[in-house]
Each structure stands twice: as C-alpha cells, then as structure tokens.
Amino acid sequence: MLVEAVYLKYNYDFRDYTGASQKRRVLVALREMDCDTVSELQAKVLHQPEAFSQLLQYLTIPVSEMFRDPEYFAAIRSQVVPFLRTYPSLKIWVAGCSTGEEVYSLAILLHEEGLLERTMIYATDINPVSLDAARRGVFPLDRMRLFTENYQKSGGKRAFSDYYTAAYGGALFERMLVENVTFADHSLATDSVFSETHFVSCRNVMIYFNRRLQNRVLGLFHESLCHRGFLGLGSKESIDFSSYASRFEPLARRERLFRKAAE
Template identity: 75%
Template sequence: MSNQDSSTIELRLLIEAIYLKYSYDFRDYSGASQKRRVHHALHQMDCASISELQARVLHDPDAFMQLLQYLTIPTSEMFRDPGFFRALREQVVPHLHTYPSLKIWIAGCSTGEEVYSMAIMLKEEGLLERSIIYATDINPQSLERSRKGVYPLDRMRAYTASYQMAGGKGAFSDHYTAAYDSALFDRSLIENVSFADHSLATDSVFSETHLVCCRNVLIYFNRKLQERALGLFHESLCHRGFLGLGSKETIDFSAYAGAFTPLVKAERIYRKAAA
C-alpha cells in the first residue's frame, strides 16, 4: 500500500473520530481542501502523522478546538465582493422594504465581518431596527470574535474602499471606534443579531427568513452536502425570499436549480421560485 493510500485512510479515520467524539460532521466536506487543512495543522500542532493528531484530538478537547480553527478556516472580509452588496442595495432592499419585519440568516458567518457589513447596509437603508439577523457558524471561537466586533485597524483602509464600492452612503469610520491597533464596531449594529452554533451538515432549519446569505461556504462541501445546505435554505426562505451565494458558487446543476430564479446572476443572488 502506498503512503498516499495510508494518508487517505488516516484522514477518513480522523474525520470519523471527530464526528463520533464531538458530533462535528466534516465527512462530506471537500476531500482535497480537507487534506490541505489537516496537513497544515500537522505542522502547526507538531504532529508527525494524522494518526498522532487523531490520538491527541480524542484525548484532549483543547487540541480539538485548536484543530477546528484549521478545519473551518475562520477568515473573512467586510463588504467582500462589493458588487454583491451593491446588488443587494439596488435589487433586493426595495423588496425588503415591503415587509413589516425582516429575518435574515447569515450561514457560516465566520468571524463576523459579513454580519457587520450586512448590519451597516441595513442601517443605512432604514431597515436595521426592524430586522433580526441570525448569524450562525460551527466554530465557537469565531462566533465569540463576531460578538466582540473587534478587528485589526490596518484592515480598515481596504474595508473602507470596499464599502464605498458597495454603495456606502456615509463615512465607514462612523461605524467603528479606533483604539490602539484595533477597530471596535458600534454595538448598536448587533442589538438585533442572534449568534448561534449551527451546522449545515447536521442541524435543521430554525426560522422562516426573508434573505439567506451563505457565501464562500459551499465551495468547501462535496455535492451531497451542498444539496443538503441548499435544501435548508429553500426550506427556510419565505415565499419569494432571496438567497445570496459566493462568487464561485451556484445552484446550477443542483437539485434546487428549478426552485430558484436568478435575480442578479453575476453576483449569485437568487429568488425563491413561486410554488
């Protein structure tokens, strides 16, 4: 048996062990991406093999939490893909204004940059006070960072440029306070945000929503898990609700291709088809 075959077996055993021990299900995540992350974790956690890493994870919950940071890649940006947010403002917000109250689900919210981006946009459009945002992720450390809303100050210049390209209506700096090397975002932005642990692999729908954003998450899933996630979004969305995906993601060729109609296809914004 080749070393490559042994490594593949070890990886499958590690993922199965994580599921059995901690109920985190990575079994239907993309194999190639998963392998890269685990091998990176090996070096960072000073393990000679995946089997050694598995033993550590099984007997040390802290080691599992450390590994989880590599498995989930908690990285994001504010107003990432500005064209997406501009399209939301111009094409989706007018429809959202017709609802007396709004529920928005940001699935796979990571460290919260997209949550604050969405809240800023809703505030500028006069919708934030009547909105509830569900921000979910499987990584508790990422959720805690989201709640705190503290980000490196040196990123603000790039975020400001993205905010402006996304159709921002004021000064981006009005939404945060600079202190030392960090930027603390206004607490009022998340007064109506509910941060919660939720897995697209194992959990079910928890509320009817008007808009679901799940961007740059499906690319890490295999086809089976992508279908499950799209099914959850479809079930969650109200009649003619809206779905936003990442720039490299699509519902084309999925079982749900006919369940949505493109609203702004170039920006991966879809609308739930009429029943």
C-alpha cells in the first residue's frame, strides 16, 4: 500500500522492486523518520512532500564508488573503446547514475582515450538529491585512497590526483570532465527511451528489480542502442534468463559487457 500510494501521489514507481530489499529499506526509514508503523509512514509521506524526499533517499540507496570493479573499466578500455573510436561522435547513457561516481569514472577513461570531447553523456537517476550531488562533483576526501587504487587497477594512465583539487571539505573534480554531461531525471520503471546511444552503462541497479521490471529495462536499453551498440551491467547482474538473452552477445562475460546482436 505504501509503494502504491507513492506511485499515485508522486508518480515514482517502486512496485516492481524486489520485496526483500524494499522491506529492509522501509524498516530503516521507519527508524530514521520516527514512525512506529508503515501506515504512519504512509500518512506522513502523503501529507508532507518533504517527508517523501526523505523517504526517497532510503528507497534508492545512493551508494557508489569511482572505478568500482576496476576490471570492468579495464575491459571497456581494451574491448569497447576500439569500436567507439570508429564513430565521429558518441552518445553514452549512464542509467541510475546515483551521486555520479561512475559518470566521472567514465569521463576520465574517455578523456585518457581521446574520446571525451566528442562524447555526449546522459547521466540519469530518479533521485534529485543524488543528481545534485553528481552535478557538484565533490566527493569525500577520505574516499580518494580507495578511488585511486581502483583507478590504477583499471588501467589509469595518469596520477588520479590530477583530476581533482581539495576544496569545500572534499575532493572537487575538474569541471572539464562534465562539460558534455547532461544530468537528468529519468525513471527506468516508467519513462521511455530519449536518445539513440552507442554505449549504455547500468550497474548494480537491476539487482533491485523483479523479473518483469528487469525485462522492461533491458528492452529500453535495446531500443536505445544503435546497431551493434554496447551494454555494461553490474558484477551480479545477468541477461541470461531474460526475454532479451538472445538480443545481446557477450563481449566480456565475466566483466558483464555485452554487444547488441545483429538483426
């Protein structure tokens, strides 16, 4: 009833998110928002828009890191970039971008491969607070050690510190990395495709969806991708048992990189 009410009131659709993960998040929200029951939380959310904004932070789990799973980015460098070089201009979609760590990671990779200036990146998420954080590009200084290690393992070609300066109590990343990035609100559960793209990266998002929503999302990506375009998923995600299993070919199966099958 809570997620149905949220959908009817705010048009945010969590109805096809997996029940177990939703239950964990709602229990945390109950505690943090000082509610004794889900009914009390529902009433609060329906009558106080600011309470919904707070609930959204628990329902979407904005957690990420730069160059997460370094082998994924190494595989992009070695197996996807050579194909991307053949296009005069590029469009890349980072779906479920959270607070922007993956966007900046891809931008750094593309910059080092000489592709950033001719690339338009669409970074989308349903959480406006996360999108604002992504636009700012300021990350905690105490995370730079982990991010640096990930970057080096992914095949980084420079000193990671070249890309940020210590400011505002955190690490402020170079603005040139996001000059060609459009940050936008987009729901994989309710919205449609908005552009043809060459590469879609959507990692650690579909693990929270049930089978029906996973199929919908893969359909969006298939529709968005150009002929023989590329798809990247999270380390625990797969297309093997989806309705689109035959519509993509594994490019680097272990790293979860796929290519749209020829039609």
